[in-house]
Every structure is written in C-alpha cells, then in structure tokens.
Amino acid sequence: MDWVVEYSWIIWLVLILLFVTIEMLSLEFTFLMLAIGSAIGLLSGLLGVPLWAQFLIAAASSVLLLLLVRPSLLRLLRKGADPAKSNVDALVGATGRVVQTVSGHGGQVKLTNGELWTASVAPDSTATSLEPGTQVQVLAIRGATAVVIPAERNAS
Incomplete structure (x- = not known):
C-alpha cells in the first residue's frame, strides 16, 4: 500500500492520459472533464493531500465540471452549425x-x-x-x- 501512496502521481497520469485518449475518440467533452478532474486530483496529491481525499477531490471536481462547464462547451460547439437543411x-x-x-x-x-x-x-x-x-x-x-x-x- 505504501507504494501506491508514494507513486499515486503515476496513477493520476495514467488516468489523465486514458481519459484524454478516450475523449479524442468520442469528442463529447465527458472524458475531458474527467481528465481535468484527474489533473486536479494529481495537483492535490502533489500538495500532500492523503490518497483518499485526492480521489474525493477529483470526483467532486469532475462532477462539477460535467454539470457546470460541459453544457456550455457543447452549446459553443454547436453554435456554428449550419442551420440549412440538406x-x-x-x-x-x-x-x-x-x-x-x-x-x-x-x-x-x-x-x-x-x-x-x-x-x-x-x-x-x-x-x-x-x-x-x-x-x-x-x-x-x-x-x-x-x-x-x-x-x-x-x-x-
């Protein structure tokens, strides 16, 4: 268990890379929000926050990003869509x-x-x-x- 705590930053980096890769394939901003939440978890770990609290911080920030930021990003993405029927x-x-x-x-x-x-x-x-x-x-x-x-x- 000490190894997991000591190298938790590697777990966060793997999660961030995984979420960014999935986001590049899906392009719906869900996994981008999870990647940003994981980055916040990584930063909290670098500041010395216990591992269990890192996961709580990452989960809470991911949920907030999904609820508050993602809808605005989707609206902006669809704003320039061509309204003409084809x-x-x-x-x-x-x-x-x-x-x-x-x-x-x-x-x-x-x-x-x-x-x-x-x-x-x-x-x-x-x-x-x-x-x-x-x-x-x-x-x-x-x-x-x-x-x-x-x-x-x-x-x-």
Missing part, C-alpha cells in the same frame, strides 16, 4: 409540377430544384390522383418516393 430534409416543403399522373401508387413530379422524383399522393389528401401540370408540394420523402399534395391545399 439532402432529403431540404426537399420537404418543396414545390413542383406533376409530369406523369400521380396516384396513391405512383407517378412522377419535377421539383423546382430540377429533380425528377417518383411520387404518390398523400393518403390524407382529398385528391386521389393529380394530373400533369398540377402544382404540388412535398409533404415527406419515403424511400425514393416523394409524398405530395396539391399546392392549393397548403395555401388555405
């Missing part, structure tokens, strides 16, 4: 015109972005089929099919 999410709400008669089972629409999509009429739509030239709006994307409604319905 891929399929960008198509929901898009408008277009029917190219080939669209029913509940199939058809084609050309969206305003120029893409040609297989389409079906939304099940809750009052229209059972949409003729070519009809203005439509995309409600959802299911697989490779755009679920559409007549654009007039959305205007009301």
